[in-house]
């Protein structure tokens with residue numbers, strides 16, 4: 001019997017047990033009540049209220065504009081829907097970098113006002129003080145290395161990170177620092193598959209990959225990408241399980257046609 005089938009409520013300890021048993025962790029994003037309800041009913045292990053809400057929900061080009069208040073709104077909607085999954089919430093850009101007191105204050109707002117179970121921060125040793133302070137307050141922290149979209153203006157592009165030896169070595173070092181600080185898991189975004197494998201083997205905490213190959217301890221995708229709601233996004237790592245943009249557009253066209261022709265509502269669809 002798998003942990004996935006047995007467990008009524010996923011905790012950070014369950015994720016650790018899954019890694020120890022070699023059972024993969026499935027994580028997806030959600031930003032609203034209705035989607036989170038569906039993902040939880042399907043027994044997703046972790047729901048990430050990602051700052052990708054800035055792109056997917058609000059139509060911004062980057063994740064930088066989303067505010068703490070907006071993340072709390074999304075996160076509280078998700079938490080109300082979830083019975084089983086662990087809900088992890090991104091600390092948005094500007095609410096933790098370089099100021100551990102601010103990082104703790106932001107985290108406390110997310111925990112109190114949204115009812116989240118854990119927070120995620122992007123970066124390595126440079127944000128150690130913030131991570132330490134949050135962990136000291138008893139809040140579980142998920143790390144995020146590799147392509148960290150909040151630093152897009154430093155990177156310049158969304159291409160694969162850590163292809164060069166020096167950046168790969170720095171990433172491995174950072175992964176170990178995050179583990180030693182006490183992070184319960186680590187997202188590895190868009191790095192070479194061999195590097196994901198090495199980090200996952202060297203760490204005891206679970207790694208969750210996106211665009212990092214099959215050897216992470218779990219995988220995460222942006223739900224709107226995997227359902228084909230975001231139409232013009234085709235990175236190599238993305239597998240689309242539905243083409244909802246086309247399906248919803250088709251249904252909408254049918255509805256418009258029925259309204260305009262007077263076919264909707266019919267005799268049964270009225271009081």
Ligand code: KIV
Pocket residue numbers: 029048049050051052053090187189210220221222
């Ligand atoms: O914001 C987000 O959705 C994320 C995932 C892509 C890992 O950070």
